[in-house]
Amino acid sequence: MRDISPKPPDSPRVGIIGTGFMGRVHARAARLAGATIAGVAGSRPEKAQQAGLGPAKVFASADELIESGEIDLVHICTPNHLHAPYALKALSAGLAVICEKPLATDAATAVLMAGRAAEAGLVATVPFVYRFHAMVREARQRIARGDVGRISLIHGSYLQDWLLSPDDDNWRVDPELGGPSRTFADIGSHWCDLAEFVTADRIVGVCAQTAVVQSRRASTSPVMTEDVATVQFRTASGAVGTLATSQVSPGRKNRLFIEVSGTEASLAFDQEQPELLWVGDRAGSRALMRDPQTLSEAALPYSPLPAGHAQGYHDCFDAFVADTYAVLRGEHRDGLPMFADGARAAAICDAVLASAQTGRWTEC
Numbered sequence: 001m002r003d004i005s006p007k008p009p010d011s012p013r014v015g016i017i018g019t020g021f022m023g024r025v026h027a028r029a030a031r032l033a034g035a036t037i038a039g040v041a042g043s044r045p046e047k048a049q050q051a052g053l054g055p056a057k058v059f060a061s062a063d064e065l066i067e068s069g070e071i072d073l074v075h076i077c078t079p080n081h082l083h084a085p086y087a088l089k090a091l092s093a094g095l096a097v098i099c100e101k102p103l104a105t106d107a108a109t110a111v112l113m114a115g116r117a118a119e120a121g122l123v124a125t126v127p128f129v130y131r132f133h134a135m136v137r138e139a140r141q142r143i144a145r146g147d148v149g150r151i152s153l154i155h156g157s158y159l160q161d162w163l164l165s166p167d168d169d170n171w172r173v174d175p176e177l178g179g180p181s182r183t184f185a186d187i188g189s190h191w192c193d194l195a196e197f198v199t200a201d202r203i204v205g206v207c208a209q210t211a212v213v214q215s216r217r218a219s220t221s222p223v224m225t226e227d228v229a230t231v232q233f234r235t236a237s238g239a240v241g242t243l244a245t246s247q248v249s250p251g252r253k254n255r256l257f258i259e260v261s262g263t264e265a266s267l268a269f270d271q272e273q274p275e276l277l278w279v280g281d282r283a284g285s286r287a288l289m290r291d292p293q294t295l296s297e298a299a300l301p302y303s304p305l306p307a308g309h310a311q312g313y314h315d316c317f318d319a320f321v322a323d324t325y326a327v328l329r330g331e332h333r334d335g336l337p338m339f340a341d342g343a344r345a346a347a348i349c350d351a352v353l354a355s356a357q358t359g360r361w362t363e364c
Contacts (some may be wrong), residue, residue, distance in 0.1 A: 011034055011035060011036055012035050012036070012072040012073050012096075012325055012328055013035070013036050013038040013039075013070060013071055013072045013073075014030050014035045014036065014037055014038060014039075014071065014072065014073045014074065014075060015037075015038060015039040015040065015041065015059075015065045015066070015068075015070075015071040015073075015074045015075065016030070016037060016039070016040045016041070016053060016056070016074075016075045016077065017040075017041050017042075017062045017065060017074060017075065017076050017077060017078055017086055018041075018042065018075075018076065018077030018078040018079075018100075019040065019042040019043075019047055019048050019050075019053065019077075020077065022077040022100055023040075023042075023053065023075075023077040024052070024053065025077075025314075025317055026075040026077050026098070026317075026321070027040075027053040027054065027075075028314070028317075028318075029314075029317050029318045029320070029321035029322070030075065030321060031054070032318050032321075032322070033318065033321050033322040033325050034325070035073075035325060037053060037054050037056040038056060038057060038070050038071055039056055039057045039058075039059050039065045039068065039070060039071055040053050040056045040057070040058055040059065040065075041058070041059040041060075041061055041062045041064070041065040045058055045059075045060055057070070062078075062082075062086050063089065066086070066089050066090050066093050066095065067093060071095060072095065072096060072328075073095060073096040073097065073098065073123070073324075073325075073328060074086070074090045074095050074096075074097055074098070075098045076090070076097065076098065076099040076100060077100050078100070079171050079172075079177045079178065080100075080102055080104075080105050080172070080177065080178050080179050080185070081105060081176065081177050081178070081179065083099050083100065083102070083103060083104055083105075084103075084104045084105075084109045084110075084112075084113060086099075087099045087103075087113055087124070088112075088113060088116060091113075091116045091117055091120055091122055091124065092116075094120070094122070095122070096122050096123040096124065096324075096328050097117070097122070097123075097124045097125070097339075098124075098125050098126075098127065098321070098324055099113075099124070099125075099126060099339070099342070100126075100127060101126050101127065101128065101185075101189055101190075101342055101345065102179065102181075102185045102186070102189055102342070102345065102346055102349065103126055103339060103342030103343060103345070103346055104342075104346055105178075105179030105180065105185075106179070106180075106346065106350065107343065107346040107347045107349070107350040109346075110339075110342055110343040110345075110346035110347075111343045111346075111347075113339055113342070113343065114338070114339040114340045114342065114343040117338075117339045118339075118340070123324060123327050123328045124338060124339040125320070125324045125327075125336060125337055125338055125339070126337045126338070126339060126341055126342035126345075127317065127320055127321075127337070128189075128190060128193040128194070128197075128320075128337040128341060128342075128345075129313070129316040129317045129319075129320045130190055130193075130194050130256060130271060130316060131193070131194065131197050131316075131320075131335055131337060132302055132315075132316035132317075132319040132320050132323075133269070133271070133274045133302065133311075133316055134290050134295060134299045134300075134302040134303035134311065135269055135274060135275070135276065135277040135288070135290055135299070136194065136197075136198060136269055137296070137298050137299035137302055137335070138277055138288070138290075138295055138296055138298070138299040139198050139260070139267045139269055139277055140197065140198045140200075140298065140335075141296040141297075141298040141299060142267060142279075142296070143198060143199055143200070143260065143262075143267065144200065146264075147264065147265055147267075148260060148261070148262030148263075148264055148265045148266065148267060149262040149263030149264030149265065150237075150262055150263045151199055151201060151235075151237060151239045151260060151261070151262045152239055152240075152261055152262060152263065153239060153240060153241060153259075153260075153261040154195055154199060154201075154233075154235070154239055154240075154241035154258070154259070154260050154261075155241050155242045155243070155258075155259055155261075156191060156195070156242075156243060156244075156256070156257045156258035156259055157191075157243065157244040157245065157246075157255070157256075157257050158187040158188060158190060158191045158243075158244075158245045158246075158255070158256045158257075159244070159245070159246045159249040159252035159255045160187065160246065160247045160248075160249065160252055160253060160254055160255070161247070161248060161249050161250050161251060161252050161253065162247060162253075163214070163217075163227065163247040163248055164214075164247075164248045164249075164250055165214070166214045166216060166217055166218070167217070167218050168214075168217065168218070169217045169218035169219055172186060172225075173217055173219070173221075173223060173225060174219075174221070175224050175225055178225060179225075180224075180225065180353060181225060181226065181229075181349050181352070181353055182225035182226060182227075182247070183210075183225070183226050183227060183228060183229050183245050183246065183247045184208075184210070184226065184229040184231075184245055184349055184352050184353075185346075185349050186247075187245055187247070187256070188229060188231070188243065188245040188348075188349065188352070189345040189346075189348070189349060190256065191243055191245065191256060191258065192243070192345060192348050193337065193341060193344070193345050194256070194258060195241070195243075195258060196344070197335065197337075198258065198260065198269075199235070199239075199260060201235040201236060201237045201239060202235060202236040203233045203234075203235055203241075203348060203364060204233075204234060204235060204236050204363060204364065205233060205234045205351075205361050205362065205363050205364065206231050206232065206233045206348065206351050206352050206355050206361070206362055206364055207231070207232045207233070207355055207360070207361045207362070208229060208230065208231045208232075208351075208352040208353075208355040208356040208362075209229070209230055209356050209359075210226035210228065210229045210230075210352075210353075210356040211226060211227060211228050211229075212224075212225075212226060212227055213227040213228060213248045214227060214248065226356075227246065227247055227248045228244070228245065228246040228247075228248060229244075229245045229246075229352060229356070230242070230243065230244045230245075231243045231244075231245075231352055231355075253272070254271065254272065254313075255270070255271065255272050256270070256271035256272075257269070257270045257271070259278075264281065265279060265280060265281040266278075266279070266280040266281070267279055267280075268280075274290075274310075274311065274312060275289055275290045275310055275311070276288065276289060276290070277290075289307055289308075290303055290307060290311070291303075291307035292304075292305075292306065292307065293307070298334070302315075302316075302319055320336075320337075323336050324336065347364050348364045350364070351363065351364030352364075
């Protein structure tokens with residue numbers, strides 16, 4: 001049974017499951033948001049002890065951490081195949097959850113997870129953290145107030161090169177651990193979430209193709225998950241779009257780019273240059289710099305530093321975690337990505353895989 005003694009509302013006791021790169025990112029953001037890291041669990045206790053996540057108690061397993069009664073919220077930062085079992089167990093134990101994406105390795109399970117969280121009335125969020133760039137919020141606000149007119153085209157890409165070589169390997173390549181999709185589930189999900197968030201327009205149909213560029217990797221196992229994926233799509237409002245995703249594009253480290261064209265203007269955002277929002281119309285174009293003195297009210301909360309003091313990925317992640325904890329305290333935060341958004345991304349991913357397999361347009 002969970003300990004239900006009163007807790008300081010502004011200092012949740014959190015547990016971190018998973019001690020790799022993302023576990024460290026989550027732990028840093030948790031500390032900055034004022035949480036107490038009360039427990040850590042890794043694939044092995046010794047890994048959790050060596051992770052350097054602070055003086056937190058090391059649990060023998062994730063199950064033990066979840067069942068301990070010493071945690072209010074759990075951060076799930078494990079390989080993808082463990083997201084659903086740990087999240088569902090945590091929700092059943094009455095815990096709030098932050099779960100890495102993809103929320104699950106198939107859409108049906110992701111929908112189940114979102115439903116369980118809603119039924120239990122528990123805070124359950126997914127780190128689609130690119131929503132938390134100030135200039136993304138600025139773009140969203142400008143589109144909402146009609147600056148671009150009627151949207152006609154949405155296009156972009158998300159390109160990386162960290163799996164370029166046959167010698168590059170990672171658990172994500174293994175479909176037993178990462179799921180049936182790799183590149184699209186890992187980074188295409190971010191792009192689609194951002195596109196729907198910024199435009200408030202829903203992707204309703206996709207026509208996709210995928211390819212494996214490196215057929216074998218360091219593990220010598222045949223590669224079954226895609227290195228690249230391209231998608232044509234249409235939206236509920238009638239806009240059309242294209243997306244290219246890759247984890248084998250030389251020189252591209254984490255280049256998420258999105259451009260929205262309308263009947264009056266275009267807006268473009270490049271995650272590797274997050275201080276800028278490009279604005280174009282028939283009279284010319286200009287690059288807007290993030291500046292708290294000129295940003296819209298919607299963007300201002302995500303621009304705590306003066307203009308010229310660059311913000312980036314960590315700032316977005318910190319803001320996402322802080323907003324999750326604020327909602328846990330009963331406050332409202334606009335645009336916080338919930339499990340329902342994770343389920344939405346999983347539905348698009350399933351449609352992309354189905355389309356790539358059949359060569360046909362697929363609804364999502």
